[in-house]
Amino acid sequence: MKDRSAVDTIRGYFYQFDLSILSILRLINPDDSIEIECTEDIDIRTATELTATQCKYYAKTEYNHSVIKEAVMYMLSHFKEVKGGLKPKVKYAIRGHYASGQHKLDGGIDVKFLKDNFLTYTDKGKKHLHHDELNLNDTDLGEFLTLLTVDIQAEELDVQYRAVIRELETAFNCKEFSAEFYFYSNALAIIRELSIQPAPADRTITKKAFLKKLDTSGVLFNEWFVQRKGKKAYLAALRKEYFTELNISPFERFFLIETKPQMYMRDDLKELIHILSEKWSKLSKRDPAPFCPYIYIHGISDDELLALKKDLHVEEFKFIDGHDYQNADFNVHSIMQKASHDNGVRAKILNSIRNLEETLSAITKTRKVFQFHFGQSYFESTNPSVGFVKIQVELFSDIKAII
Incomplete structure (x- = not known):
């Protein structure tokens, strides 16, 4: 069990790393950027907006609202600070892959659904309404929903990985081998290094700077890439x-x-x-x-x-x-x-x-x-x-x- 759990954890890390790489490669402007582990797992910043994205990878687990409940509550708390002028406005995104259960969100999320399934919880036998604790009304919650995107049908790990490799092939006009062993291996090292920096400013990189760092002329031994292969x-x-x-x-x-x-x-x-x-x-x-x-x-x-x-x-x-x-x-x-x-x-x-x-x-x-x-x-x-x-x-x- 411990070995399987460790493998699942590592696959979750790769899922987030790959989504980070894919996100920055798909930025339109060279000066747009991503921020690793700032507001959420990945913050995507363009000239006009900031999107805080949290990703979850549960390839063996059925989707249930409880899986993303904590993330939604955290994002609403952030939204409250935005409303109070304490933080700048952002968009919110939750992206996840699950074995099944995607039909549970087929009807979308309205204010009532949000309150019943994501903002109501019990602690020590007492019922809590997170939105009431934040003093947010239905109008506020409606505004929050316009900023929130929930995708629980995200690509499986290996499908997302192939998408990353294709983006690298296009960015550097190279063959698949070079995209994997040169550029992807180096991209993993860059994202890993960014993620462990203590200051948020040091966890930020523009598309232009990222591509420049990727442009290596040799095969670099990256323990994460070797573990993956x-x-x-x-x-x-x-x-x-x-x-x-x-x-x-x-x-x-x-x-x-x-x-x-x-x-x-x-x-x-x-x-x-x-x-x-x-x-x-x-x-x-x-x-x-x-x-x-x-x-x-x-x-x-x-x-x-x-x-x-x-x-x-x-x-x-x-x-x-x-x-x-x-x-x-x-x-x-x-x-x-x-x-x-x-x-x-x-x-x-x-x-x-x-x-x-x-x-x-x-x-x-x-x-x-x-x-x-x-x-x-x-x-x-x-x-x-x-x-x-x-x-x-x-x-x-x-x-x-x-x-």
């Missing part, structure tokens, strides 16, 4: 998008791998180098254009890099690194030499960012760079002719699972 499915989708090719073209591919002392294991790194060589090389005698990958390891010490190379050499894994003899300077033409079946070169190891930059600049063939990092990009390419993909990972083992 499932870690296994998330890694598999990245592999399918970037590292599954039926016929591998003879491009010059650069794999930039970050390591950290607390998660570094030489055997893991050697295994990854072997995998990269096996998957991204063509070295048979029949291949007219043989090739093998370039590999740069970021965050490894000079001593450990040397030890790694010694291990590869002992294991008869042939590589080149652009240094032709002891203490020789890096020679870009040396590392650019063609790998083939005859010379047995299975990988080209770059020792530094500078070596990487020199090599990328010297090559004229199609170049593709895949950078894996743990949160901070360590290499940027400004050359538009170089294909560049940045992927943030959580664990070193994620790299192997993706590749």
Whole structure:
């Protein structure tokens, strides 16, 4: 029960996050804004009005008036403060998805229905009329109803999610994968960060600012997005998008791998180098254009890099690194030499960012760079002719699972 309850709670969070994202993407003007967790779950502000929206997601529960009763009473209390000149006028909206029971509001809400079903309650055996306690008459309640919208037939979570993805595809003129793994993942992070700010002003963002923050150039690891997709499915989708090719073209591919002392294991790194060589090389005698990958390891010490190379050499894994003899300077033409079946070169190891930059600049063939990092990009390419993909990972083992 606890596990199912936790899942339902998380789905409720996603429903509100997605509605926030959808609300801001559908704003007409760039300077219109949303406010997270201010008057209600989501406040939508345009140049002419403010709408306070509360959303509820009960996919397994029948709709009953009691479910939204507290929200209606709270909104009426706010309306009273507006009437008293204490707060600015707003519109109110309640949006929810339920398993059934939607017919209970088929007749709409009039003043009598409002009083009987939403404003009357019992506390400690005593009947209370919330509108009387607020000193609001039927005319006031009628005015309140003109400002209130109740939608209990809102879209199901996954339907709403697909709507968000379509809006992102349109906003950035991109494919579905980019909309999900670049922009939606980043949108979740932005909304989550806004929601935990203590000051209301810091929980507000315009459409223009939101879109600017969304425009990222790489796959960012977002724990909320990964939880939504499932870690296994998330890694598999990245592999399918970037590292599954039926016929591998003879491009010059650069794999930039970050390591950290607390998660570094030489055997893991050697295994990854072997995998990269096996998957991204063509070295048979029949291949007219043989090739093998370039590999740069970021965050490894000079001593450990040397030890790694010694291990590869002992294991008869042939590589080149652009240094032709002891203490020789890096020679870009040396590392650019063609790998083939005859010379047995299975990988080209770059020792530094500078070596990487020199090599990328010297090559004229199609170049593709895949950078894996743990949160901070360590290499940027400004050359538009170089294909560049940045992927943030959580664990070193994620790299192997993706590749």
